[in-house]
Amino acid sequence: MIKKVLISGNEAVGEAAIRAGCRYYFGYPITPQNQLTEYMSWRMREVGGTFIQSESELAAINMVFGASLAGARAMTSSSSPGISLKQEGISYLAGCELPAVIINMNRAGPGLGNITPSQSDYFQATRGGGHGDYRTIAFGPSSIQELFDLTYLAFDLADKYRNPALILGDAILAQVMEPVKLKKIKKRLPKKPWALTGCKGRKPNFIRSLYLTPGVLETHNWKLAAKYKKIEEREIRYETYYGADSNFFLVAYGSCARIAMGAVMEGRKEGMKLGLFRPISLWPFPYKALEKLAEKGKKFLVVEMNLGQMFDDVKIAIGNKAKISFYGRPGGGVPTPKEILKEVKKR
């Protein structure tokens, strides 16, 4: 039997990576994800893996780039300002079609901001983030178990699609402790004939994102587009709570969805027909599922810990089919269930 252990979000991510077969971790300290870097510093060595405390986030993501092109499962983690620095590398990973897992324990910005929980990096996580026309798989877990499961899954999807995958957490998820059912340590990892391992017995392999010949880059980008379409068709994840009998839905992800769920329970006690739609994959976004839920007469309130970023995706999904409004707290503000319920009653 696989037993449950009580661990923090930071530790859950680290353990999930190890169990998914990741043996290369590169990171640079930044709150609120330091426990993850610290965890990897001893845990990687315990399992015979490599841990490097790099000189910067730029170096860390490029070490991931190197380990990944060499055929290994590799991960880096950071928080918002550090994720900005990693964007150069993420763009190169996407261009070179290299798998990697990147963790962002989102803190409040812009600039140095502060270390309180925030969802202010949603745009960056779901729109590529760096330069160029690309996408990264992005998951927004809302419990420590889900953080563990999605990190574990992210390695498989990154390899399957040869694309970077991102986990968007926040300061709450990073530090809260919850019981987690661990998964088995992966023994068999996918073969990577494209990796650079020395050309013994084969033609040389090249990994690059430069395509100087006119038209060749366009072809490459169309190939990427076809891959993104496949991901959009297959990798959408979400949950609907009280979908059948609700006429008012909250839409929230991550820790904010946990708080929104609190509001739903309170509201239901008062006899309100309140439900929750929770996107789990932020890219690809569950547009169709949300559209299906929307009908004339229903109302939707998007709740985020930012100024309204996922709000744009909800608008794309629902359009004029139902009434949509937004409630958010930027700069580290964390709404309470009561506060959310008050907003519901206003609309």
Added chain:
Amino acid sequence: MKKVFGRPKSLTTEKTIYCPGCGHGIAHRLIAEVIDELKIREKTIGIAPVGCAVLAYDYWNFDVTEAAHGRPPAVATGIKRVHPDKIVFTYQGDGDIAAIGTAEIVHAANRGENITVIFINNAVYGMTKGQMAPTTILNQKTTTTRKGRNSQSDGYPIKVCELLSSLEGTTYLERVALDSVPHILKSKQAIKKSFRNQLEKKGFSLVELLSPCPINWGLSPQESLRWIKEKMTLTFPLGVVKDKT
């Protein structure tokens, strides 16, 4: 009949697109000859830079990747940690190694990564058409130092070997030049040593090659070779800067 000269197996038959008199082609060939002679072609992984040599993977006949500008030492670190028994080298220009990638080279060197770095010092940004590089010498004219590099406003040329020599993690640092046949032969010996060090797990080795860029120096190929000898080597003296082997 005995074959006495031929194309190294580690070079492809692709024609290079370098300007006449450029040093990159010579450096590529020296590396290829060394890799052939050490019989490591099938276990070598090269990292091309952003710079004129960005297309090096078209010319080398072994596994090659290309890193973001300045990041080859971090990429090499990732590769080498996965494949400690493979031979990993970076090929970097002066802008790549001593401007945008200063942090990456200093820290890879300081960690004593068991890699080889081939550093092409041509005292300009070749690819972007001749702006000042961190290694542009004083009074040298470039497109961003029209009246010549002035230490007051533009700072001083960076001596990469000397800078790295104070780091305990570095094993072997040598500066050579591509300005004459004897010096080219000497360069090959230095490159060979830097690869052999890696094979013998001796640690971080870097070979700096003073390399001509006639087009951006505004000189003919012949004048460029003379300029290396008469001007460049005054700022960048040739020789072994550090050898712990």
